[in-house]
Structure formats: structure tokens, C-alpha cells
Amino acid sequence: MIKIRLFQESDWPIVWNIIEPVFRAGETYAFPRDISEEETYKIWISAPKATYVAEDQDHVIIGTYYLKPNQPGQGDHICNCGYIVAEHARGQGIASQMCDHSQREAVAQGFRAMQYNLVVSTNSGAVRLWKSLGFEVVGTIPQAFRHPQHGYVDAFVMYKQL
């Protein structure tokens, strides 16, 4: 069983350890692969409305996600989330549980829908997971992502009404 709770400042070193290899690999998120720790903190912690961590039964942090409005003003009723699971904890349903949690949090915070803007088409595990959780592909952006191995690949806009 995992526990999902709000991020606390003291969590940052572990959260950064989880995020850093994913951003460095550059295969799933459109951030510069040489992004700094400070810039990552801004993106993952400061800018979002809230950030959460998932802990395993030993209170070890094994995942994190953020929640924020996807657009300002007249578009702020749709939220956006980003999820990362620690490499050693993958394949155990952590992302799925974080996604479920984020949907409940989003509803509690008054959001009407959730949107992912750039789901990399080669990240087939993520695409399959979001579909299984009720998201649908509402758009396909041709060659939107410069993949380090596969070159220019399509990205999906995925959406779920909450």
C-alpha cells in the first residue's frame, strides 16, 4: 500500500533524485535535458497549485506529481498534471494510483476536466495507462517531440472530463 500526501520542503532532495534522471533522459518531458535543479524546483514545486509525493509502506518516497490549471483565466477550469515514478518502483501501479489521486484532488479543488498537452507517442506505456484510466486522445500534434533516440515523433493531447 502506498500513501500519497502533499509535498513538504524537506522532501525536495529525494523528489529531485526521482525527477532528475527522467528529465536528463529527455524521452517523456519537453524540458531541456540539462535543466538545473533550481529551474526544476520552479516547474515542479513553485509554479503548480500543489505538488504531492507517494510513499511506500516504509515511508520512502517513490513518486511525485503536480497539479495546476492548464490555462489561466477562462481556461482555468481544466487542470494539468505531471507524474514521475522512481525508476526502482516502476511497474507496481504507482502512476495509476497517483493519477486516481490527482483526479480526486482536482475535483475537490473545483476543476472540471484534466488535460495532458504533450504525451509523447513513443511513451506507449503512459498512453495505454491514461487510456485505461478514462483519458482519450483529443488531438495529435505532428512531430511535436524531438526524441533523443527516435527523432521527431508525434505527441498526443489527452483529456478526461472529471
Add this chain to the structure above:
Amino acid sequence: MIKIRLFQESDWPIVWNIIEPVFRAGETYAFPRDISEEETYKIWISAPKATYVAEDQDHVIIGTYYLKPNQPGQGDHICNCGYIVAEHARGQGIASQMCDHSQREAVAQGFRAMQYNLVVSTNSGAVRLWKSLGFEVVGTIPQAFRHPQHGYVDAFVMYKQL
């Protein structure tokens, strides 16, 4: 004939006069309708890679657009633009000329495509114009925009390879 050139600091009061009524109306851009002049400056001038103005034959500014990467990192080869024409100068093809200009600038700056993330479906003039200029709807976000008169309306993701 209009002339399109880079924004200069001394243009701001006129550019703000052109933008303000559009943001206050809240029918086409997803910014808070009570947005401040300072926040608008950040969005339209500071954050983009470049901002331009369109002048009429008397050197009066009648339109403005910005150009920026639509995503960071592995998504920064697709650009995004926003265009606004002064109310008194609409219906004269100014937006079309700014869009043509922005595509040339984007190519010169190395972008491979242009993407609009939130074209409000009720803004039929804009949808028709972008289509006529070679953009296609690559996504439809259900009820993505809270229109002051029409309530929740769909928004389109529009895209053109350059």
C-alpha cells in the same frame, strides 16, 4: 500597405491600448479579464522570444503579435503566436498579414511548425482565417473555454508545418 516591425519599448502604451479591450472582453484569450497592465506586459513582451507591431501608412500602430517556442526543451521546434488587431482596423486583412509575417519570422528563427493551443470555437472568424492560411485543426478540447456570453465552449488546437 502596412509595415510590420519589431516592438520597441516606446510602443507599449499604444500596444496596451490595443490589447486591453480584447483581454477585458475575455472572448478570445484565456487570460483573467481583470489582468493588470504589468502582467500583460510580461505575457506579451517579456516572455515571448519576440514581439512585433503592424503600422499603417501613417505609422500608426494597428496590430501586434508575439512569437515564442510553444514548449521548452524537446518541444521548442514548434512556435506559438498570438495576434491582436486594433478594433478600428479590423476587416482589412491585418491579422492575415501578421500571420504571414510570423510564419516567415518563425522559419528564419529555425522553427519547423506553428501551433495555436486554444482557438476558441466561437471565434469563427479566426478559425476561418487560420484555415485559409494553411492551419488545420489537429485537436478539439471539449468545453475548454469559459466564454462570458456562451458559457463553456470547445477550443481547437491548430497546427501548420512551416
